[in-house]
Amino acid sequence: MAPSSEYSARHLSVLEGLEAVRKRPGMYIGSTDSRGLMHCLWEIIDNSVDEALAGFGQSITVVLHPDGSVEIRDDGRGVPVDIEPKTGLSGVEVVFTKLHAGGKFGGGSYTASGGLHGVGASVVNALSARLDVEVDRGGKTYRMQFRHGEPGRFKDTGKAKPDAPFEPFVQQSELDVVGKAKRGVTGTRIRYWADRQIFTPDAKFSYEELQARARQTSFLVPGLRIELRDERRLPGTAGADAPLTEVFQHDGGISEFVEFLAPDAAVTDVWRFHGSGTFHESVPVLDANGRSKITDMERVCEVDVALRWGVGYDTTVRSYVNIIATPKGGTHQTGFEQALLKTFRKHIEANARKLKAGNDKVEKDDVGAGMTAVLTVRLAEPQFEGQTKEILGTSAVRQIVSKVVEKELKAKLSSTARADRQQTSQLLDKVVNEMKSRISARVHKETQRRKTALEGSSLPTKLADCRSNDVEKSELFIVEGDSALGTAKLARSSDFQALLPIRGKILNVQKASVGDMLNNAECAALIQVIGAGSSRSFDLSAARYGKVILMTDADVDGAHIRTLLLTLFFRYMRPMVESGRVFAAVPPLHRIEVVNPGSKANEMVYTYSETELHRVLERLESEGRKYKEPIQRYKGLGEMDAEQLAETTMDPRHRTLRRVNIEDAERAERIFELLMGSDVAPRKDFIITGSQRLDREQIDA
Template sequence: MAPPSTEYNARHLSVLEGLEAVRKRPGMYIGSTDSRGLMHCLWEIIDNSVDEALAGHGQSIKVILHPDGSVEIHDDGRGIPVDAEPKTGLSGVEVVFTKLHAGGKFGGGSYTASGGLHGVGASVVNALSARLDVQVDRGSKTYQMSFRRGEPGRFLDAKSPSPTAKFEPFLESSRLEVVGTTKRGVTGTRIRYWADRQIFTPDAKFSYEELQARARQTSFLVPGLRITLRDERRLAGTAAEAGALEEVFQHDGGISEFTTFLAADSAVTDVWRLHGSGRFKESVPVLGENGHSEIAEVERDCEVDIALRWGIGYDTTVKSFVNIIATPKGGTHQSGFEQSLLKSFRKVIEANSRKLKAGNDKIEKDDVFAGLTAVLTVRLAEPQFEGQTKEILGTSAVRAIVAKVVEKEILAKLNSTARGDKAQSALLLEKVVAEMKSRISARVHKETQRRKNALETSSMPSKLADCRIDDVERSELFIVEGDSALGTAKLARSSDYQALLPIRGKILNVQKASVGDMLANAECGALIQVVGAGSGRSFQLDAARYGKVILMTDADVDGAHIRTLLLTLFFRYMRPLVDAGRVYAAVPPLHRVEVINHGSKTNDTIYTYSEQELSRLLAELEKQGKRYKEPIQRYKGLGEMDAEQLAETTMDPRHRTLRRVRIQEAESAERVFDLLMGSDVAPRKDFIVAGAASLDRERIDA
């Protein structure tokens, strides 16, 4: 006779009939079987704990990533019910983990608004786990149950739990075992599971970075909730490589604080909160007393809460949520928000057309959404999602409710007579109109822009010394500091493929300026026109007229400042060019050392690019017994070089050195630009004071 663990009888059939479908078609439930699907399983369990906190029954959640590949989730909610469910006779724990479409989120009795609504989350995770252990603290007792690939039973572990331990399935009836006691009033649930490697791909793994982002996001959405993450895996190349890493996330400011966290640019408005609610009716199937499903009309409440602010940039960040579950692909709530916001701004701008000098042109969605950071949340019972992955909200009535709330609240803000709101609204409307004008200007420019040839001398700024070839990949644009350097550079360049554009002094700091001010600035306008690919949202990398854009400034403090201003312009308004690695900084030499040779042999010329390099060179020459001309020439500007020297050191591809400008981390780059070029003076002063001791006084051209 076969051993008990391999028996397959009616008991197994009743438990596994639903979960077998999950194991055969996991993609239907979790999207995929790679890391994305693995993380989706984890979200299903975490969301159940979050729903408890959202309902006011818990304040803390802890997630532990174990070295053996398992993950453990603790919460201090009410605990999964342990009493028998009347229809099946099974304990609440077994029903939750073995029955699809079963749980406390149907019928509206336990949760008014929750993230898990299909009732398949916990059971799907169980079906796709090689082992799942659950412990429930309830009624001063600790209950425990284990499952192997969805089947309830008992693992015979010697010491530490393992999915490969001997397993005894429950054959006659399941047993929820009491394994300990707890203090009176202490409740909660602890779940630990091992994902089944028969289902998931070998390279599927839990991403701590994704978990970290989701925990932070949830702590914003549920004010007061404490989420602790602990990574004990010690994976190479991670922050937890040296030892266990633990982080705690708790934010009491809600979505207003979330919006401030997400916003990367300087503010045009404060964070505005839009609140409202609405009711709607929908027809849903309801299980009658006779066990048959009947269509009934029910009335629902929908609460809308939005936090939004505009900044000086043009990037848009809109995060939407339904019952704190992210909907990255939007849905009816987001479409209602977008349509109503555009409609409201059009109404206000049309009413103030003369004052804002908007003309007859209509603003578009991109004009309003430029620089917008928004967090949109709606709460309603039993929302209709498109698929178990819950990426799109499908409840159609929500669109009109959100649109009505947004229109009412945003018009009140834009038409407010309060001093603070009035000033911010004026700045915001000016920004939106400027974005519209920029878009129209870019479109017209794109339609008329052609690469200059011999017959088209008037299409570009007169000060541009263009190159002759049409091959974009080979062409180079040198942005030169000042007219004096331009004269030398003209003689030093190869006019076939090297173009020159001089700029006069320090251009506008676009980190502080509005889009309108940037476009009105002659130097910025000339740069955007010469590059020929537009600016901001309308920038098209394929339309850029040059393969390389090289910033060639003096090797002094002023030159570094001008280079920073230029990089700010490229980062803010022509960023795809930087992302593609097509922006460079030229590296002109600091010193020219002429080594004296004996006899009639021509003296050697050596260029050095730093004080340290010069010191090493002079020490080496002294060691070799060689003499050099005094004084050593130190270049403080490109204009001090003759054409031959400039070509040899800075412009000739065979000898020059270029520094490619890269964005390794977009968020860090945003912070650096905001620190160096933004409106907040105090942090910049601290930065300058801290770095003053390391400044080389010789680099100050004074």
Template sequence: MAQTSSAYNARHLSVLEGLEAVRKRPGMYIGSTDSRGLMHCLWEIIDNSVDEALGGHAQNIRVLLHADGSVEVHDDGRGIPVDVEPRTGLSGVEVVFTKLHAGGKFGGGSYGSSGGLHGVGASVVNALSERLDVQVDRGGKTYQMSFRRGEPGRFADGSRPRADAPFEPFTSVSEPEVVGKAKRGVTGTRIRYWADPHIFTPDAQFKFDELVNRVRQTSFLVPGLRLTIVDERRRPGTPGEHGPVEETFQHDGGITEFVDHLAVDGAVTDVWRLTGHGSFTERVPVIDAAGASRMEDLERSCEVDIALRWGVGYDTNLRSFVNIISTPKGGTHVTGFEQALLKTLRKGVEANARRLKAGNDKVEKDDVLAGLTAVVTVRLPEPQFEGQTKEILGTSAVRQIVAKVVEKELSARLNATSRADKAQASLLLEKVVSEMKSRISARQHKETQRRKNALETSSLPAKLLDCRTDDVARSELFIVEGDSALGTARHARNSDTQALLPIRGKILNVQKASVADMLSNAECAALIQVVGAGSGRSFDIEAARYGKIVLMTDADVDGAHIRTLLLTLFFRYMRPMVEHGRVYAAVPPLHRIEVVRRGKPNEYVYTYSEAELHRRLGELRDAGESIKEPIQRYKGLGEMDADQLAETTMDPAHRTLRRVRIEHAEAAERAFDLLMGSDVAPRKEFIISGASHLDRERIDA
């Protein structure tokens, strides 16, 4: 006991003083102690390596997820300094990993622009790690230093490093140890750490998919940088489940390729690149050689690089970055971008108002952002963020710089004289005006299509058979195919809660039609009018008149096609209904088996697939039941009696409904674009490649 006490001296207190605050309040530094916080720690280490690449000192970064739960990050940058920092008397490695607000990113000496800005990333990760090892290649030597929960020392490792290996803290002098030789001219840093289980929740883990997305994103933002991920954990449900998996990313085209990767809809314009720079004066505190602080005006430069394109859809996909750090909640750079975008396109519409038939209505921000995919990046030294998690840029001068660059560059694009540029500018302005008109039309629909009471007149379509209830949660709208099905469904429904809207055959394929074409189509307009919540960006799910939308089409190929067209309309223009799980597909039976009962009414058994039909027939015959031939095969809903339709398809007590969900919006977007879009070649390839798997018996011919 006495030996332990003598080994604990004042020097340890000075090392742990700042890091103890991190361990006591980790949420202040990494947001949370679950998987999100664990991933944030990894981003801090990776971003330090990326900063070396931004400065032109690194070309390769490698991330390894080890089977023992640790993670390792390699880079071929300059390597963390190992010499003594004069103020503290500690090596550069120890300063970086044990001192908060320390590093080479203050004052702009070592890094013109960087992702790690507050000097706390590496030290916070060290404080929250059970063990951290760092190796540095510099000057022909390999140096190593280890830490246990922020304290430097040595681990007595056996054949491989372990977090629970015996640890001996340094008591007098701490400095990186030379553990090998590095090849001449080779430099770099390797960091491996084990997250502290006392800090993070038991279910916290590194998410491979999230890591891949972030690394891919970084490869777009730093052209030419090669990033590799290796997963050795063999986690069930991951790509490396059956063995180590490796993925490498390198994109020399930068954010132009990033926009191409993000965009999923058909193009209205090519990817346009808007670049420029500006300068501003910032008053900041500066610490002189004597340690005194004074305010000083510094001249700052800000580089702006934006890639954007408009597509035929109405969703906006805007990604913003400051020195490769994602700012998901925006900031001054995004504000300046959107303001300049609106101002420039308003001018363009006003200058061509007569040709575009824009009228006196004003273009709004939502009209301009509809269908936009954009990546907005700015680089500047020491940007001001709101909090360590860096989700919002706060440097006010950036707004005006970005706005000037966008206004100048975009105006040049819109006023270009080449035939290709003029055609794209014309298509863009037509799209903006079309979005403006659809927004106004949707607002008018929403204002007039509230549920009417008995004393009000209704402008709903005459073919709608509405229900009586005013309770949206209980109400259901059945969209039925054709008048014959409507006639049967009219008698089968519960008129208190179930409304019917017939459609005539196959509606417009809205995936490759314009907004104006969609609104002018009678069937689409009627459906949007009946739902009563608007369309597109102005859709308000709180105003929807029905709690459930049920697509009730025939159980054949044509019915499936009509259902797909309807789902395309909902996905494209009323997506919140799908996202909230309020769109369903009815499941009508395919067959009716009539079981003969002597002295009793015959019994009817319904089946919903060929496999189920054969199984039930086998069961009935094995039981000695007599079956009336032929077995009825329903070609359409109109072939059913009202009682049969109610029992099998409409009565909540007996029916089966399939809820339509969007588990992965981007994958769903790609699927809709493949199957319903205007590009024929990929769809033809999909049909040909899947033809061998088709059950020919399912085709009605």
């Protein structure tokens, strides 16, 4: 084929822009790895979503084909097929070959959309080895094909392939009519093969990311049906054996999104704030002669916020501009956070005496503890920092969002409705307690290192510390009661084993507030001894001990105390558990004194359960060996002497420890709430149901 047919002069103007995309793809999609590949897919999907957002479509289908291509179908209005007067090209060719062209660039077809630069579809086209687009419009089905952004026709002999023979248009482009569409049926179908000369060899479409984005969009656009189909059958995935199909559709809004995202039990209901504001900005507008003229435009910014607070202390904020996620925030999120902090500070200062807040000021982290929020703003032609749209840059949005949130939140906190008053009271107590916890943690952090702490004599006097400064080797035993402490002091290795006794059962922190927890002497002493702070300010690297071992009696009370301690660690020192540094000691239940013949000393055998006891006794009887009666049953650690405690429970050479892990944090949260939370009814049902499986004779075993 002659060179002129490969690259004709007529397409110089078309390809010169797209060639820049191919040479510098990172400017447009961020990177050429899997992240950039997914960004191209988002560009096409967002165009379909914008049609639905404008009220012209109700369904989107995304198909991942086995050959590496991806197909996006929608039932929107369809890409325009008529001739664009300035270029003399069809609307399809303009959209897919011209940078900064499209229905969103001029603001005529969409009042608010995710796309605004007019480069999404054309960039994807430029970075594709092949792109096919079909449009249903006006009773006909139109088709146009592209290779590396250049329009033409592929001469497929069967299954569509990116390396099929291609003939570019030379004189003028043609939009082929390939079929008929039913009356009233409109939509667009796009299938493209990413150019593997551009993208890295390991770049691939992530179904998990696609799934998360589809679910997110279905929340943000109520009523929109999004169907995903993975036909790749990749080994190790859910669709390995057969094509995987999922459908997402949510008729609610961002209130449901907040409920979906929230990880913990609720302190407040989902609060919904609406509002809008206007601002002016000067933008260049092309006149009839194609000249750019600076024009003053009035913009409308609509704000929609849903948020709620839970009992936890993690903060989850998702922000969106015209349903496009802004993971790095921007002016809208800044305005939201400023309004939250300002409103809470004013309200707490006005009620400082009632809330016992003192003269300290709450900070952003105090307000955000346990908060789950979804923030959306809609405006025409938002300014993003870069084509990747991760940060909103329109400065006027900050003040609008701030005013809306401040006004709505102030009204909510000042509401006289009974339900609002109750929730507001709980929320303000939580925020103030978070502030106190932060201040207390800061004080504790100042004395977190062992040397500084010992020199300052600030550690609890009942702590029997160890001599070693090696955190990795050191161990802290939390023992039940002073009687066990006396034996444990004689049984431990004081080089690396420290002891902290607790008196009785500590506070149930699942029910108590942060303030109550810090005021509890046992909880405060434990947090101070570990020395890494608590809650959000917990610093694992500052922990003074490599292992924390819970050593309680082998009875029901001991199990309850261990559960209370684990609740404290789970709620306020979770990184210790997640890193595998919390253990439960396993003391024996029985001691069997086996009689040896002659002058040989009797042998001591320890068992750790009733089943093991019976198994050992049967073995001894079968061997004809005698043992002394009665067999000793240890009711508590204090019944052992130091030698026995060291041999069975404390000496690393002989002891058994149970490591406490969190395999499923959400399930752990539910179990702690069930066993230790404020709601009694589910716990009562659990006890009644479980009582049928309880053997009363084994209750103390």
